[in-house]
Amino acid sequence: MNDVLAGRALAKRFGRTVALGGVDLAVAAAEAVAIMGPSGSGKSTLLHCLAGIMKPDAGEVHLLGQRIDDLGERKRSALRRTRFGFVFQFGQLLPELPAEENVALPLMLGGVARQDAVRTARQWFGPLGLGGMEGRRPGELSGGQAQRVAIARALVTKPAMVFADEPTGALDQTTGHETMRLLVEVTKHNGASLLVVTHDPDVAAWCDRTVEVRDGRLLTGGVAA
Amino acid sequence: MNLELTWRLLKGGGRRGLLGTWLTLGAVAVATALLLFAVTANFAFQSRGERDAWRNPVPAGSAATAVQAARFDYVRDRRLVVVDVAALPGRAPAPPPGLDRFPAPGQTWLSPALAALARELPADQFAARFPAVAGQLGEEALAYPGELVAVVGHRPDAPVMTAERSDDWVVGRPPTRVADFTGRVSEDAQAYQVLALIASVLMVVPLLVFGGAAARLTVARRDQRLATLRLVGATPGQVVGMTVAEAVIVAFAGAVAGTVAYAAAVPLLTRIEIGGGPWYAGDLWPHPLLLAGTLVAVPLLVGLSAVAGLRRVVVSPLGVARRQTPPGMRVLRVLTLLAVLAAFPLVGLEPSATVIAVAIALALLSLNLAGPWVVGLIGRITAAFARGPALLLAGRRLVDDPRSAWRTVSGVALTGFVAGFLGMLSPGAFSSGASDAVFRLAVPEGRPAVVAERARERMRDAGLAARVEQAKKLVTVTVTGIAAPATGDPARGDTARGDTARGDTAAGEGAAGDGDAVDAAVVDRTRTALAGLVPGWTPTSEADDQRFGFQLLADVRVGTVVVLAVSFLVAIASAGITAASSVLDRRQTYGLLRLAGTPLTVLDRARRAETLIPLTVMGGGTIAAGVFCATPFMLGAPNLSGAVMLGVCVALGFAGVLGAGALTRPLLVAVTTDPSPRPD
Numbered sequence: 001m002n003d004v005l006a007g008r009a010l011a012k013r014f015g016r017t018v019a020l021g022g023v024d025l026a027v028a029a030a031e032a033v034a035i036m037g038p039s040g041s042g043k044s045t046l047l048h049c050l051a052g053i054m055k056p057d058a059g060e061v062h063l064l065g066q067r068i069d070d071l072g073e074r075k076r077s078a079l080r081r082t083r084f085g086f087v088f089q090f091g092q093l094l095p096e097l098p099a100e101e102n103v104a105l106p107l108m109l110g111g112v113a114r115q116d117a118v119r120t121a122r123q124w125f126g127p128l129g130l131g132g133m134e135g136r137r138p139g140e141l142s143g144g145q146a147q148r149v150a151i152a153r154a155l156v157t158k159p160a161m162v163f164a165d166e167p168t169g170a171l172d173q174t175t176g177h178e179t180m181r182l183l184v185e186v187t188k189h190n191g192a193s194l195l196v197v198t199h200d201p202d203v204a205a206w207c208d209r210t211v212e213v214r215d216g217r218l219l220t221g222g223v224a225a
Numbered sequence: 226m227n228l229e230l231t232w233r234l235l236k237g238g239g240r241r242g243l244l245g246t247w248l249t250l251g252a253v254a255v256a257t258a259l260l261l262f263a264v265t266a267n268f269a270f271q272s273r274g275e276r277d278a279w280r281n282p283v284p285a286g287s288a289a290t291a292v293q294a295a296r297f298d299y300v301r302d303r304r305l306v307v308v309d310v311a312a313l314p315g316r317a318p319a320p321p322p323g324l325d326r327f328p329a330p331g332q333t334w335l336s337p338a339l340a341a342l343a344r345e346l347p348a349d350q351f352a353a354r355f356p357a358v359a360g361q362l363g364e365e366a367l368a369y370p371g372e373l374v375a376v377v378g379h380r381p382d383a384p385v386m387t388a389e390r391s392d393d394w395v396v397g398r399p400p401t402r403v404a405d406f407t408g409r410v411s412e413d414a415q416a417y418q419v420l421a422l423i424a425s426v427l428m429v430v431p432l433l434v435f436g437g438a439a440a441r442l443t444v445a446r447r448d449q450r451l452a453t454l455r456l457v458g459a460t461p462g463q464v465v466g467m468t469v470a471e472a473v474i475v476a477f478a479g480a481v482a483g484t485v486a487y488a489a490a491v492p493l494l495t496r497i498e499i500g501g502g503p504w505y506a507g508d509l510w511p512h513p514l515l516l517a518g519t520l521v522a523v524p525l526l527v528g529l530s531a532v533a534g535l536r537r538v539v540v541s542p543l544g545v546a547r548r549q550t551p552p553g554m555r556v557l558r559v560l561t562l563l564a565v566l567a568a569f570p571l572v573g574l575e576p577s578a579t580v581i582a583v584a585i586a587l588a589l590l591s592l593n594l595a596g597p598w599v600v601g602l603i604g605r606i607t608a609a610f611a612r613g614p615a616l617l618l619a620g621r622r623l624v625d626d627p628r629s630a631w632r633t634v635s636g637v638a639l640t641g642f643v644a645g646f647l648g649m650l651s652p653g654a655f656s657s658g659a660s661d662a663v664f665r666l667a668v669p670e671g672r673p674a675v676v677a678e679r680a681r682e683r684m685r686d687a688g689l690a691a692r693v694e695q696a697k698k699l700v701t702v703t704v705t706g707i708a709a710p711a712t713g714d715p716a717r718g719d720t721a722r723g724d725t726a727r728g729d730t731a732a733g734e735g736a737a738g739d740g741d742a743v744d745a746a747v748v749d750r751t752r753t754a755l756a757g758l759v760p761g762w763t764p765t766s767e768a769d770d771q772r773f774g775f776q777l778l779a780d781v782r783v784g785t786v787v788v789l790a791v792s793f794l795v796a797i798a799s800a801g802i803t804a805a806s807s808v809l810d811r812r813q814t815y816g817l818l819r820l821a822g823t824p825l826t827v828l829d830r831a832r833r834a835e836t837l838i839p840l841t842v843m844g845g846g847t848i849a850a851g852v853f854c855a856t857p858f859m860l861g862a863p864n865l866s867g868a869v870m871l872g873v874c875v876a877l878g879f880a881g882v883l884g885a886g887a888l889t890r891p892l893l894v895a896v897t898t899d900p901s902p903r904p905d
Contacts, residue, residue, distance in 0.1 A: 053820050074824075081822025092817045094618070096625040101617065108614040109823055 034204035085154030257483025274414030289402035296397035305373035323366025328378025476527035619834035636796025645851020801885030
């Protein structure tokens with residue numbers, strides 16, 4: 001077993017609604033997994049439980065063999081900051097900061113000096129096709145460019161896992177495909193695993209494996225073959 | 226249709242949308258209540274001035290029907306006004322205000338508070354000064370509730386109506402032949418009206434800024450939605466119409482709520498003692514026209530501010546839908562402020578109330594104009610030197626939206642100007658420890674010996690120990706306590722001083738030394754014993770002479786405290802509402818940052834720094850500007866009490882703004898614990 005992240009028998013309720021009804025899901029090292037399902041199926045709840053954003057009512061989550069779902073909020077928060085990276089649909093960039101400082105922010109939050117953090121952040125712009133855009137603010141970037149900045153920010157701390165929630169939801173098809181290609185490639189190139197929540201089969205097709213969630217249960221592919 | 230859509234959007238704004246609406250409504254309510262107070266205060270001073278104008282006689286020629294004079298007397302350390310009146314032969318003057326008939330010679334009318342004192346105190350301490358009380362004065366004769374006033378009737382040829390008196394208005398009014406008792410507003414009442422006007426300007430300008438800020442907050446929360454409406458084809462007119470309608474609906478509700486709050490506060494406000502006493506509730510009720518004007522003007526102002534705030538959306542919908550680098554602000558803003566400050570020393574050359582009021586208003590407005598520019602500069606400096614994420618975020622946000630940051634601190638900053646200005650204007654400390662046991666009586670030339678002898682007799686008859694001295698036009702009575710029991714001839718031997726007459730009475734047990742304080746009962750017995758000794762003149766002590774100065778000092782302090790209290794209420798409410806709105810506006814970003822593991826403390830520290838840094842710089846700057854502007858009008862050197870007041874203001878301002886910001890932390894926690902990363 002070389003699972004980076006594993007959720008076992010995860011269950012979560014919101015009032016009478018069962019969001020997760022005992023889900024098992026494991027992600028191997030440098031593996032890209034897509035979670036698909038219709039709206040309200042529980043796919044985002046599953047991502048939130050696995051990422052330590054939300055505590056499951058039952059079940060366990062392990063990161064590199066260490067249980068993380070029973071950690072306190074402070075430790076889970078630190079874990080998200082240092083071991084995980086996040087890419088959301090939109091709005092995750094701080095509009096006040098130029099692109100390079102958006103990317104440098106997680107490093108600074110981890111205690112890296114500002115100059116070093118910005119220097120490290122700049123190294124990500126070239127490979128992601130963002131050369132020359134370091135000083136631009138998010139409002140001055142296209143949707144695809146902004147998502148590439150978000151990818152750089154998710155990976156700048158060298159995380160073990162990257163979580164992406166509908167990363168191409170706000171992009172046109174061509175830009176969406178290009179963004180997914182970059183996300184998968186760069187994540188794997190950095191040795192990280194990727195978990196993508198999407199309802200788009202074309203997006204899921206970029207991943208190594210797709211699991212389908214419906215009514216809080218996994219229909220297929222919970223464990224790597 | 227626009228109105229219907231606006232109403233539906235307003236109602237359907239969701240919990241957070243409604244919270245924003247309530248915040249705006251609350252802000253407008255606070256602003257309206259304080260605005261009513263600031264404006265009504267002027268009318269209150271005007272009413273008070275008009276009510277006591279009858280005591281300030283206007284000379285009349287052949288149309289004269291009566292003679293009127295006034296002087297001040299004192300009882301239990303309080304000043305009372307004694308108005309002497311006499312009908313001229315063959316004339317039937319209308320009675321003065323508050324009297325049902327013209328007082329016949331020897332008759333006295335007392336105000337209710339004075340009548341109560343006359344009943345409470347032994348006759349030899351007060352009542353004996355006015356033996357024939359015929360009635361009580363009505364409210365229309367009094368400047369304020371509890372005022373001590375006596376109206377005494379005389380014959381027109383009585384010495385009190387013919388004797389020469391001082392024409393110094395601080396002492397009283399000399400006998401004047403009058404046609405009626407309309408009078409004219411006194412000089413001190415006019416001075417108070419001017420001070421009230423200046424205080425109103427100091428309060429109203431920050432209030433207007435606050436009201437405008439509240440309106441812009443409405444727009445700030447709505448701009449995304451309105452930009453969307455523009456993107457789907459709404460015309461600028463439709464967008465403006467909907468925004469104005471929404472702002473006006475909320476502002477009208479806020480103005481009504483503020484009016485109700487003000488009405489509820491009137492009983493408390495009447496207790497503010499200034500100019501000698503508290504207020505009649507009627508003085509502080511706004512005139513119906515003023516009320517109607519406020520209920521129209523406040524929503525109108527809020528609507529106009531909303532339009533100004535919307536300009537960006539209307540001109541370019543993408544300007545809001547997609548955040549871009551904000552255009553730099555013109556340095557002209559700071560140059561305007563510098564020009565106004567440079568002109569202030571010129572105002573001091575020829576100070577008039579109107580010029581001072583206009584200059585203060587201009588200074589406040591130009592500070593408000595320059596504020597965002599300076600905040601932007603502070604932001605650039607902060608971001609350039611920031612090492613940690615909190616300061617970097619704070620600095621970048623200040624650069625991104627300096628107007629919003631200025632709105633948070635503008636209240637305290639403008640209050641800092643008010644505090645700096647008034648702190649320096651506080652009159653210096655008056656000398657204290659003045660004796661209330663040495664009474665001086667102005668005496669016509671050639672009469673001191675007779676008056677001194679009568680004073681000795683009266684003091685002896687009253688059983689008081691005193692030394693009586695005479696000068697060319699002055700008799701001095703130094704009371705030392707209760708007289709010792711008489712043993713044979715009460716008169717003692719002559720003293721060595723040539724100007725001291727015989728017959729001084731010796732003090733008994735517990736007597737004070739010369740000029741030392743004696744108890745209030747002895748003071749009032751002395752006043753009563755010496756009453757009417759010289760017609761038209763009241764024996765006064767050094768403490769009495771300083772009473773006017775103390776009154777002025779106390780009134781300036783009360784006025785300052787009132788102005789600062791209003792300003793701080795505005796500032797702190799402004800800071801709280803802006804902080805809450807700021808959290809609501811950024812809830813999506815805050816939520817996503819938290820999801821990505823950003824500690825709440827970093828977000829909170831950034832928020833605090835975003836307020837604290839401009840507050841420190843701008844607060845310090847505006848206090849300095851206030852001190853600078855007050856310099857041409859300073860009464861002598863700066864005093865300790867002014868400096869203490871400034872210190873208290875700074876501490877309260879910081880604590881209030883930080884406290885208001887801290888109160889919104891639960892809101893920050895709430896929006897960042899929302900697990901949904903999607904916008905609502």
